[in-house]
Amino acid sequence: MPTDPPGAPRADTLLAAAGRRPEWTHGLVNPPVARGSTVVYASVAEMEEAARAPDSRLYYGRRGTQTAWALAEALTALEPGAEGTMLFPSGVAAIATAILATCRPGAHLLVPDSAYEPTAAFVFGFGRDHGLTAEAYDPLLDGAGIARLFRPETALLLLESPGSLSFEVQDVPALAAAARAAGIPTLLDNSWAASWFFKGIPAGCDMVMQSLTKYVAGHSDLLMGAVSATPALLPRLRRAAHALGQCVSADDAALALRGYRTLGVRLRHQQESALAIARALAGHPLVARVLHPALPSCPGHATFLRDFSGSSGLFGFELTLDGPDLAARFCDPMHHFRLGFSWGGYESLIIPARAARRLPQPPRGARFRVSIGLEDPADLLADLEAALARVAP
Numbered sequence: 001m002p003t004d005p006p007g008a009p010r011a012d013t014l015l016a017a018a019g020r021r022p023e024w025t026h027g028l029v030n031p032p033v034a035r036g037s038t039v040v041y042a043s044v045a046e047m048e049e050a051a052r053a054p055d056s057r058l059y060y061g062r063r064g065t066q067t068a069w070a071l072a073e074a075l076t077a078l079e080p081g082a083e084g085t086m087l088f089p090s091g092v093a094a095i096a097t098a099i100l101a102t103c104r105p106g107a108h109l110l111v112p113d114s115a116y117e118p119t120a121a122f123v124f125g126f127g128r129d130h131g132l133t134a135e136a137y138d139p140l141l142d143g144a145g146i147a148r149l150f151r152p153e154t155a156l157l158l159l160e161s162p163g164s165l166s167f168e169v170q171d172v173p174a175l176a177a178a179a180r181a182a183g184i185p186t187l188l189d190n191s192w193a194a195s196w197f198f199k200g201i202p203a204g205c206d207m208v209m210q211s212l213t214k215y216v217a218g219h220s221d222l223l224m225g226a227v228s229a230t231p232a233l234l235p236r237l238r239r240a241a242h243a244l245g246q247c248v249s250a251d252d253a254a255l256a257l258r259g260y261r262t263l264g265v266r267l268r269h270q271q272e273s274a275l276a277i278a279r280a281l282a283g284h285p286l287v288a289r290v291l292h293p294a295l296p297s298c299p300g301h302a303t304f305l306r307d308f309s310g311s312s313g314l315f316g317f318e319l320t321l322d323g324p325d326l327a328a329r330f331c332d333p334m335h336h337f338r339l340g341f342s343w344g345g346y347e348s349l350i351i352p353a354r355a356a357r358r359l360p361q362p363p364r365g366a367r368f369r370v371s372i373g374l375e376d377p378a379d380l381l382a383d384l385e386a387a388l389a390r391v392a393p
């Protein structure tokens with residue numbers, strides 16, 4: 001029977017297929033969990049051959065085995081235009097390495113005011129100790145605004161969109177274009193969109209990081225980070241990753257790859273539930289503002305509508321009330337939400353947002369962040385409505 005020639009795979013098809021090279025899977029559906037430090041060679045010639053392609057031939061455990069290579073290749077497929085992906089034992093390790101790959105002592109780098117706290121801590125603390133000068137900027141700046149902050153020694157523009165606690169959506173294409181025009185590389189923390197609802201490399205970024213701990217892993221049972229980079233930046237990133245000994249275990253890579261296969265269905269469910277809950281909260285008299293990029297009340301909403309194909313399950317909301325014990329009264333007896341940092345798993349989480357860090361825009365009342373999981377949204381909404389009833393004056 002004649003068949004049409006296959007076109008480029010659509011997004012979900014890509015999730016099912018990426019990284020499954022026959023030479024890595026050896027007839028199985030998935031690449032085996034190939035654990036190992038030492039590789040033994042049959043000859044000196046074979047050893048020398050492996051040294052020439054250490055990221056796709058067995059060379060030494062730190063350079064990975066087929067389990068990690070398959071995951072890296074699958075992640076590269078999520079960012080068209082990326083040359084490759086390096087894996088790290090956490091998202092924080094990924095960010096730190098990408099910064100060190102681009103910034104030498106004396107360098108200036110720009111970081112959004114809304115950045116994830118450990119990112120800010122790295123650039124303003126450890127980075128300063130090692131000769132870097134970091135400067136915070138308003139995440140809602142446009143291209144001309146960011147260009148005014150560039151200095152001759154600016155070596156990196158960090159982006160995080162939306163901010164993972166305050167949810168401002170950045171104009172990534174404009175900011176990345178301004179940086180590229182000035183010869184400054186960009187690093188986008190794309191964890192919220194999981195390189196699924198937003199693609200950073202096509203938007204003009206040079207390096208796109210995501211904490212795989214969140215949506216790709218999806219089950220809150222591992223820590224891992226990834227940076228996908230353009231052909232121009234990948235050699236610098238790889239050099240820094242190797243110099244710092246960054247690597248991941250085959251067991252964790254296999255788990256992350258398992259999560260990757262179901263990323264699309266999970267994100268669609270989480271998107272739908274989160275939107276339903278966010279809209280319901282927006283209509284509640286005790287909720288002053290919902291910080292969900294898909295709702296008009298979120299700073300940068302117009303940019304979200306222009307650039308994103310959808311929204312994930314993490315958002316914030318502010319109450320009309322506050323008080324010293326309000327967070328405890330609101331959160332402590334939750335039934336379906338658990339109190340916990342991180343996000344992106346199948347289980348719903350809540351945190352009082354001010355517990356985590358400084359916010360660029362002071363909240364109007366008590367602020368909370370929720371990560372919506374795979375539970376029935378009606379149960380989750382009932383949990384939040386009960387919490388609102390508890391704190392009602």
Ligand SMILES: Cc1ncc(COP(=O)(O)O)c(C=O)c1O
Binds near residue numbers: 192223225
């Ligand atoms: C936006 C953002 N980036 C990076 C990270 C760090 O990821 P990891 O926990 O994998 O180190 C987090 C973790 O919460 C995060 O929220």
